[in-house]
Amino acid sequence: MSNDDRIDYIEFAVADIAAAKAFYGAAFGWTFKDYGPEYCEFSDGRLTGGFTTLAPVSTGGPLVVLYSSRLEATQDKVASAGGSISKPIFDFPGGRRFQFRDPSGYELAVWSRD
Template sequence: MVAASVTGMYEIDFAEFPSTSAAASGRFFERAFGWAATPYGPDYTDVRAAGLTFGFQSDPAEQPRAPLLTIRTDDLPSAREAVEAAGGVVTKEPFAFPGGQRFHFREPGGSELAVWCPDA
């Protein structure tokens, strides 16, 4: 099988985790490792560490079922086309969030991931 030609930049730079308390998760990583935590309301906190950001979601309606790796791109529509052409299934249509837009997909083995594009 020959791999399809893929253009654009794709890199994993974010991972989102379910949490019973986003604030407590943020405080833990600040205390344990000295990483900066930024709360985005009562149910979401980002923790930045060495080029990777971890998000902690405590809103049960928005939580991923498992850790969600997020792939950064500069072209969201092209990334969606590439995902679907390779056999992935979009599970959450593109939506805006602070800093950009993203969509979720399931790869053929069953894992859910996301692709995001920062606001220009």
């Protein structure tokens, strides 16, 4: 299967790589591979991306959306890991979702079909 024309990598500029790793590891179980003090690759088990301190933090841009089959439990994990819920669970065409800000200020969403 070709990866042409598909999202291949997502990179976040963060102020603190250790804090980003702690949050995403606790909230979503992501794993990490360090490439020195200014760059860390993450994996969610399907997609990889990176955290870097080499660029200024800019929290605008497209909304990254994750999936969860246990939406309430995931919202609780996000809050427990230090994320702030910006839009609690709500219905939308196709399912339900919530939105949150990570410790660096990025807004992401998590959705479920149920």
